Amino acid sequence: MKIEILGTGCAKCDKTKRFVEEAVAKAGVDAEIVKVENMDDIIAYGVLITPAVVVDGDVKIVGRVPKVDEVIEWITQ
Template sequence: MKIEILGSGCAKCNKTKKFVEEAVAQAGVDAEIVKVENMDDIIAYGVLITPAVVIDGDVKIVGRVPKVDEVIEWITQ
């Protein structure tokens, strides 16, 4: 599983990455977590507001920090 955190490195983007890492650890899922900061790559997903989370190419959330429970739900389905 590949999880991408889209964002420039702002506080919300860093918090999103932290929450995703916590969710992966709690769920015991094997996942590659990648921080994407290049705006061209972010826009390629159709994302104009960060932070955003992409799981295996599927945009899950845009413009807000997800809760750890939300991320666990996405990665365990």
């Protein structure tokens, strides 16, 4: 599984990355977590507001920090 955190390095983006890492650890899922900061790459997903989370190419959330429980739900389905 590949999880991408889309964001330019703002505090919300960093918090999102921490929450995703926590969710992956809690769920015991094997996942590659990648921080995407290049605006062209972010826009390629159709995302104009960060932070955003992409799981295996599917945009799950845009414009807010997800709750750890939300992330666990996405990665365990």
